[in-house]
Amino acid sequence: MGGVSVLAIPLPTTKPRPDRTTNRATMLESTLTELYCPRTGATYEADKIQTLSDVGGPLYARYDLEAAAANWRQGAGLAGRPAGLWRYADILPVRDPRFRLTLGEGGPPLLNAPRAGKRVGVANLLLKDEGLNPTGSFKARGLCVAVSRAVELGIDSLAIPTAGNAGGAMAAYAARAGVKATVYMPDDAPGEFVDECEALGAEVIGVAGLITDAGARLAADMEAEGFFSVATLKEPYRVEGKKTLGIELAEQMGWKLPDAILYPTGGGTGLVGMWKAFDELEAMGCIGAERPRMIAVQSTGCAPVIRAFEAGDESVTPWEGARTVADGLRVPMMVGDQEILRALRASGGTAIAVPDEEIMEFVRHLGADEGIYGAPEDGATLAAIPHLLARGDVDKDETVVAFLTGSGYKYRSGMKRFAAANATAPDTAGGAAG
DSSP: OTTOOOOSSSSSSOOOOOOOOOHHHHOOOEEEEEEEEEOOOOOOOSSSSSOOOOOOOEEEEEOOHHHHHHHHHHHHGGGGSSSGGGGGGGSSOSSSSOOOOHHHHHHEEEEEOOOHHHHHSSSEEEEEEEEGGGGGTTHHHHHHHHHHHHHTEEEEEEEEEEESSHHHHHHHHHHHHEEEEEEEEESSSOOHHHHHHTTTEEEEEEESSSSSHHHHHEEEEEEEEEEEOOOOTSSSSSSHHTHHHHHHHHHTTTOOOEEEEEEEEOOHHHHHHHHHHHHHHHTTTOOSSSOOOOEEEETBBBBHHHHHHTTTOOOOOTTTTTTOOOOOOSSOOOOTHHHHHHHHHHTTTTTEOOHHHHHHHHHHHHHHHHSSSSOHHHHHHHHHHHHHHHHHHSOTSSEEEEOOOOOOGGGGHHHHHHHHHHOOOOTSSSBBBO
């Protein structure tokens, strides 16, 4: 790992602030056994710093699921554990409880949404509001685990390319651990993201272009700067944090899964993380073989997954000229493209893109109907449902879970900029056009 600054293992000199809870969940042992490549099956040592597999694909963590299942059956089981992400510590990769950082991530409610459901035409619509996590987005889950594990392995300097939310989450957990954070972000990202990262002690480097350009700049700087990248699926542990989306959903639904899951898909870590979680839960005896249809939602301004899915391709090609109000969906290429497409097809799911105008329309509907000030990505998820009904991909009587991945408070300037750019000019008669 040339250029990565590593401290003494197992106990780095710079220690994270301890998880101040003194409960059973923090003391559970991880059942982590090894890492593996989902594309080739090759295995890798879990207690060494790892990045990608030998074929350039992501690495996943493997656990002793029999031992974990026995843990879950003991005493009061999960019911005796506190709420939050670390209640699933035995199937998460951080071995030493002292390195399990927390800011209160995990556990947002699964909300019935009758008015939003009526609007989109689905009787049983449930909303998983991830904007209630620390730093206001679902990114807290993945970065909580990735930073915790990185510090446990002795890493003291972290970097990330981001459209916004992931940078804030990484900066927060790096601050919690007392390690250095460097964030590479497109220079046209909403200012709220920059302000957040800087307030949390991170160095922010603006890059002309998209998240892929930010990632390229990070890679170019890595050797000289000596940091470790926690970019999406370029290390093994963000996906482990994100898989708790699926574990938590199953638990909140009484170990039954919905008919369909709609997920706004940029890098896709949450989608593939949930798919991995469902396999693990089945192996542990928590759920059966049934799976929800996984549905990826993107913007028509950046829809590489939809294009590949519809073409029958096994991998994604870069999207040229990516442009959307939903910063988290402005991802023209991703590392986990094969895993995303495989999950969509294996589940009998699909992929769909919606225009930015509909995205913003449904951001407003979400607020007025359900009292949730959502991010544009949330609007995309809801805007997709009427189209899916019309296509026959979703039935009006099915149970549908829509993931809301962030808070609108962090997108205020970007949404205002979009509204101003798309304001309808009055016609010559003095009325509003359109």
